[in-house]
Amino acid sequence: MELGRMVVDLRSDTVTKPSEAMRAAMAAADVDDDVIGVDPTARRFETEMARMMGKEAALFVPSGTMANLISVLVHCDTRGSEVILGHNSHIHIYENGGISTIGGVHPRTVPNNPDGTMDIDKIAAAVRNLDGGGICYPTTRLICLENTHGNCGGKCLSAEYTDKVGEVAKTHGLKLHIDGARIFNASVALGVPVDRLVRAADSVSVCLSKGLGAPVGSVIVGSKAFIEKAKILRKTLGGGMRQVGVLCAAAHVGVRDTVGKLADDHRRAKVLAEGLKKIKQFTVDLSSVETNMVYFDITDPLISPGKLCQVLKQRNVLAMAVSSKSVRLVVHYQISDSDIQYAVTCMEEAADEILSSNAKSVHLANGSTANSYGN
Amino acid sequence: MSTKVVDLRSDTVTKPSEAMRAAMAGAVVDDDVLGTDPTAHRFEMEMARMLGKDAALFVPSGTMANLISVLVHCDSRGSEVILGHNSHIHIYENGGISTIGGVHPRTVTNNPDGTMDIDKIVAAIRNPDGALCYPTTRLICLENTHGNCGGKCLSVEYTDKVGEVAKNHGLQLHIDGARIFNASVALGVPVDRLVRAADSVSVCLSKGLGAPVGSVIVGSKAFIEKAKILRKTLGGGMRQVGVLCAAAHVAVRDTVGKLADDHRRAKVIAAGLSKIKHLTVDLTSVETNMVFFDTDPQISPGKLCQLLEQRNVLAMAVSSKSVRLVIHYQISDSDVQHVLTCMEEAVEEILSRNAKFEHLTNGATTDSYGN
Numbered sequence: 230m231e232l233g234r235m236v237v238d239l240r241s242d243t244v245t246k247p248s249e250a251m252r253a254a255m256a257a258a259d260v261d262d263d264v265i266g267v268d269p270t271a272r273r274f275e276t277e278m279a280r281m282m283g284k285e286a287a288l289f290v291p292s293g294t295m296a297n298l299i300s301v302l303v304h305c306d307t308r309g310s311e312v313i314l315g316h317n318s319h320i321h322i323y324e325n326g327g328i329s330t331i332g333g334v335h336p337r338t339v340p341n342n343p344d345g346t347m348d349i350d351k352i353a354a355a356v357r358n359l360d361g362g363g364i365c366y367p368t369t370r371l372i373c374l375e376n377t378h379g380n381c382g383g384k385c386l387s388a389e390y391t392d393k394v395g396e397v398a399k400t401h402g403l404k405l406h407i408d409g410a411r412i413f414n415a416s417v418a419l420g421v422p423v424d425r426l427v428r429a430a431d432s433v434s435v436c437l438s439k440g441l442g443a444p445v446g447s448v449i450v451g452s453k454a455f456i457e458k459a460k461i462l463r464k465t466l467g468g469g470m471r472q473v474g475v476l477c478a479a480a481h482v483g484v485r486d487t488v489g490k491l492a493d494d495h496r497r498a499k500v501l502a503e504g505l506k507k508i509k510q511f512t513v514d515l516s517s518v519e520t521n522m523v524y525f526d527i528t529d530p531l532i533s534p535g536k537l538c539q540v541l542k543q544r545n546v547l548a549m550a551v552s553s554k555s556v557r558l559v560v561h562y563q564i565s566d567s568d569i570q571y572a573v574t575c576m577e578e579a580a581d582e583i584l585s586s587n588a589k590s591v592h593l594a595n596g597s598t599a600n601s602y603g604n
Numbered sequence: 605m606s607t608k609v610v611d612l613r614s615d616t617v618t619k620p621s622e623a624m625r626a627a628m629a630g631a632v633v634d635d636d637v638l639g640t641d642p643t644a645h646r647f648e649m650e651m652a653r654m655l656g657k658d659a660a661l662f663v664p665s666g667t668m669a670n671l672i673s674v675l676v677h678c679d680s681r682g683s684e685v686i687l688g689h690n691s692h693i694h695i696y697e698n699g700g701i702s703t704i705g706g707v708h709p710r711t712v713t714n715n716p717d718g719t720m721d722i723d724k725i726v727a728a729i730r731n732p733d734g735a736l737c738y739p740t741t742r743l744i745c746l747e748n749t750h751g752n753c754g755g756k757c758l759s760v761e762y763t764d765k766v767g768e769v770a771k772n773h774g775l776q777l778h779i780d781g782a783r784i785f786n787a788s789v790a791l792g793v794p795v796d797r798l799v800r801a802a803d804s805v806s807v808c809l810s811k812g813l814g815a816p817v818g819s820v821i822v823g824s825k826a827f828i829e830k831a832k833i834l835r836k837t838l839g840g841g842m843r844q845v846g847v848l849c850a851a852a853h854v855a856v857r858d859t860v861g862k863l864a865d866d867h868r869r870a871k872v873i874a875a876g877l878s879k880i881k882h883l884t885v886d887l888t889s890v891e892t893n894m895v896f897f898d899t900d901p902q903i904s905p906g907k908l909c910q911l912l913e914q915r916n917v918l919a920m921a922v923s924s925k926s927v928r929l930v931i932h933y934q935i936s937d938s939d940v941q942h943v944l945t946c947m948e949e950a951v952e953e954i955l956s957r958n959a960k961f962e963h964l965t966n967g968a969t970t971d972s973y974g975n
Contacts, residue, residue, distance in 0.1 A: 243843050244635045255847060256629035260816060262617045291664045295839020325837035331704055444633060444844030465698035466838045467668020471616050472816030475628060475847070 237568045238547045242411075242494075242521060242561040245442040250486060251479040258478035262471050264464070270474030274481045278448045281484070282433055283424030286456035288449045289477055290468050293410045294324045296434030296447040297373075298466065302332040303458045304371040304404040304432070310334050311367040313355050315341035317380040319408055320373060331466075335367045343517070345378030345386055349393055356401045372398050375408040376426070377415045383498075383522030383559075385415040388426050395429025405429060410436040410447070414520040417491045431455065440491060440521060440561050443483035445476050490562040494521040497569050498560045504573030510580045523558045524551070531587050532580055540579040546572050610939045611918045615783075615866075615893060615932040618814040623858060624851040631850035635843050637836070643846030647853045651820045654856070655805055656796030659828035661821045662849055663840050666782045667697045669806030669819040670745075671838065675705040676830045677743040677776045677804070683707050684739040686728050688714035690752040692780055693745060704838075708739045716889070718750030718758055722765055729773050744770050747780040748798070749787045755870075755894030755930075757787040760798050767801025777801060782808040782819070786892040789863045803827065812863060812893060812932050815855035817848050862933040866893040869940050870931045876944035882951055893931040896922070903954050911950040917943050 238244045247255070261267040271289055279287040290296050297320050301312055305328075312328065314321055316338035320328065328334045337355050339347040357366040374394060376386040391407070398405040407430040409415075416423040427433045432451035437443035449459055463469055470476070502518045502525070505511050510529040517524070527534060534550030541548055551557045558572070611617045620628070634641045644662055652660040663669050670693050674685055678701075685701065687694055689711035693701065701707045710728050712720040730738040746766060748758040763779070770777040779802040781787075788795040799805045804823035809815035821831055835841055842848070874890045874897070877883050882900040889896070899905055905921035912919055922928045929943075 240638060241635070243638065246633055246844060247847065252629040256625040260619055262614070264616065265613070290839065291842050292839045294836065294841065298839050325833065327837045327839075331837060438843040444847045445842040461698065464667065465700045465704060467663065467665045467671050467700075467840060468838075469667065470664050470817040471810040472619060475620065475816045475851070479847070 236545045236547060237564065237572050239558040239560065239564065239572065240547045240549045242439040242559045245438070245440070245561050245563050247444045247479055248442060248482070248486070251443065251482045254478040254482045255475045258474045260472035260474035263473045264469045264471060268472060268474040268477070270481075271477045274477040275448070277481065278435070278484070279450050281423065282427060282435065282450040284433070284450040285453045286451065288456050288459050288463060289473060289480070290447050290449060290463055291445060291470070292438075293319075293408075293434055293436045293447045294327065295463070295466060295468050296449045297324060297406075297408055298327050298331065299459050299462050300406045300432045300434055300449055300451075301328045301334055301371060301373070302462055303455060304406060305332070305334045306458070307368070307370070308333060309367050310370045311337050311357060312371040312373060313337050313339060313352055313369060314373040315339060315345075315347055315375060315378070317341040318373065318375045319379050319410070320375070322380065337369070341378065341381055343381055343384075345375065345381040345384035346390055349397060352394065353397055353401075356403070369401070369403060371404045371406060373406045373408060374430075375410075377411040377418075377520050379411070379522070382517050382524050383411065383414065383520040384517075385418050385519050387419060388421050388428075391426065392429045398429075404431040406431065407433045409433045410439060411520065413488050414440060414491055414495070417488070418495055418520050437480035437483050440494060441480075441483035441487045442562060443476070443480040446480050448480075487562055491521070494560045494562060494564075495519075497564060497566065498523050498558075500566075501558060501560065501569050501572065504569070505576060508577050508580060510584075511576070521560045523560070524555055525558075526555045529580070529584070532583050536583055537579055540582055541575055544575040544579065546575045607916070609916045609918060610935065610943055612929040612931065612935065612943065613918045613920045615811040615930045618810070618812070618932050618934050620816045620851055621814060621854070621858070624815065624854045627850040627854045628847045631846045633844035633846035636845045637841045637843060641844060641846040641849070643853075644849040647849040648820065650853065651807070651856070652822050654795065655799055655807065655822040657805070657822040658825045659823065661828050661831050661835060662845060662852070663819050663821060663835055664817060664842070665810075666692075666780075666806055666808045666819045667700065668835070668838060668840050669821045670697060670778075670780055671700050671704065672831050672834050673778045673804045673806055673821055673823075674701045674707055674743060674745070675834055676827060677778060678705070678707045679830070680740070680742070681706060682739050683742045684710050684730060685743040685745060686710050686712060686725055686741060687745040688712060688718075688720055688747060688750070690714040691745065691747045692751055692782065693747070695752065710741070714750065714753055716753055716756075718747065718753040718756035719762055722769060725766065725769055726773075729775070741773070741775060743776045743778060745778045745780060746802075747782075749783045749790075749892050751783070751894070754889050754896045755783065755786065755892040756889075757790050757891050759791065760793050760800075763798065764801045770801075776803040778803065779805045781805045782811060783892065785860050786812060786863055786867070789860070790867055790892045809852040809855050812866060813852075813855040813859045814933060815848070815852040818852050820852075859933055863893070866931045866933060866935075867891075869935060869937065870895050870929075872937075873929060873931065873940050873943060876940075877947060880944075880948050880951055882955070883947070895929045895931070896926055897929075898926050901925070902958055903951060907954055908950055911953055912946055915946040915950065917946045
């Protein structure tokens with residue numbers, strides 16, 4: 230590892246560390262027992278989040294996984310429920326299948342398009358028709374959207390699309406939940422106020438611990454009745470924390486201080502993508518960079534994503550290999566312009582290093598003497 | 605009237621100390637889900653060492669600690685767990701082991717001392733010959749100290765005996781040790797010795813130890829590995845969680861040594877309450893930091909707590925005739941005296957109001973309260 234150089238961590242925006250202002254807020258937070266319902270800092274924060282998102286009430290939870298789990302389970306609290314969601318959604322792929330293993334809810338996936346949407350007609354077709362076929366069907370109760378869509382590259386769902394899905398939900402008597410872990414990124418990139426963006430939704434989960442930088446937590450927003458049920462389920466799952474104001478204080482600072490910096494993250498993501506595009510061995514679709522995520526493919530078969538990330542790590546740059554040929558980079562406010570330049574330089578060097586050590590290995594396999602690496 | 609509130613509702617109300625706040629603000633942190641948060645890692649290792657187990661896992665609450673423990677021990681469908689009829693898991697955790705985990709509870713009567721009779725535990729274990737219509741018993745749960753029984757301590761001898769039963773029948777043993785340090789201190793038994801027979805223990809940091817949030821599960825490496833995944837599944841995987849572990853670490857360092865004073869103050873309160881007419885306390889039942897007392901029929905616990913609240917003393921009515929007080933380190937000796945004075949005054953007030961009421965129903969003119 231290069232000494233004296235800070236690590237440029239692009240694995241995810243979850244790696245953001247609490248700022249000085251957050252640390253001070255945590256240390257000074259006015260707290261009480263939130264399980265009894267009396268932590269003033271938690272209440273103040275939840276009230277503010279509800280207001281900001283244009284919903285009646287809000288609930289602070291330890292993680293986005295719990296926020297989504299609670300939301301799905303509350304909307305689907307009757308046994309025999311089904312939820313429609315994207316085949317490539319975070320809930321379906323990265324939440325341990327908890328809605329089923331823990332909640333007994335059945336998933337019905339609809340293909341995600343590269344832009345993060347699901348075709349409206351395919352969503353409608355996936356809604357169970359209980360006439361005549363009801364005896365062998367679960368009952369569809371909920372549609373879930375994800376905005377921004379992580380696996381599709383941090384893509385934004387427009388307010389128009391969201392409203393359309395809301396219409397489908399209403400027409401069929403279903404609820405609509407938005408996994409809005411990065412909803413503020415979407416709002417900023419689209420130039421649409423966040424409450425307008427989620428107006429069609431019955432509930433939204435919002436992460437504080439990703440790009441907004443708080444150390445821990447997410448918030449669920451929805452109607453008063455929904456949040457009352459959510460509170461009980463949160464307790465049941467074990468998410469009822471006592472003097473949780475210490476965390477809400479930091480989250481509140483996150484929302485206050487960092488939403489305004491997201492546009493810079495998006496700008497830096499584009500700069501990063503442009504820099505990567507110039508590297509021979511990589512390919513990037515520049516138009517696919519809408520927010521703070523950059524996915525790039527490695528076109529040279531001699532370079533594996535795993536190897537690339539390993540070599541980058543030696544240069545104090547952390548990235549995430551996401552398939553046999555692609556790598557993901559996520560920009561956050563603790564990544565500076567010079568960090569971006571440094572990352573691009575390291576990418577180039579890493580690719581060269583891997584290719585040249587491959588060349589040396591090939592030379593070696595030809596029966597020559599040990600190479601300069603002493604292998 | 606003093607503006608300081610003397611909160612005896614529970615030891616969960618403890619607020620973080622200055623040392624904890626400083627530790628939170630200065631904590632070295634990282635993404636505990638993607639890898640390890642160094643502060644969390646250090647704290648978990650220390651807790652495992654202290655409790656004499658291989659590994660530990662920090663979780664947001666005691667409820668999640670117990671839920672995870674039961675579900676990991678009972679990860680096959682069709683499992684049953686033996687636990688006390690009056691245990692916290694059975695009464696106050698939303699039935700989560702069943703509604704969330706699909707595990708069936710088999711209760712055995714808790715004695716007033718918090719134990720369950722050994723022979724009754726054995727009798728509750730399902731005979732595999734009946735497997736066609738029985739679930740499979742996989743786990744026994746104890747609770748130490750036992751909350752609903754009054755903060756009673758289970759001895760190390762009793763715990764070992766239950767461990768023997770578990771082993772003989774191929775079962776695991778989990779201890780809900782939310783207040784295990786209170787038990788250890790009251791019994792004068794090192795905490796690791798106290799839980800040696802257990803496969804897993806849940807320990808609260810946010811109660812008497814005073815941390816703002818959290819509990820810890822301890823157990824074998826293999827158990828904790830599974831627990832970590834279930835924690836993620838339930839939504840308890842937190843990112844820069846070291847901010848909470850830093851406070852919890854301070855709590856363990858600073859507050860275990862103060863628990864004996866909590867127990868002493870509990871006894872002082874109990875002794876004082878026993879002198880107040882119309883209140884009954886069994887002094888021998890006060891083993892740790894909880895005091896349960898009964899009220900005579902003319903005094904409703906709800907009314908008593910209401911009048912106490914007007915005097916800035918908070919207590920918890922737990923039934924139609926009893927009240928619970930829980931001592932913690934943020935309750936001082938003078939707070940204890942203040943509580944006793946307020947208790948006396950509150951009882952007096954209720955009695956004199958009752959007297960006035962009786963006078964009223966006898967056809968007299970309205971009393972001085974204007975009723």
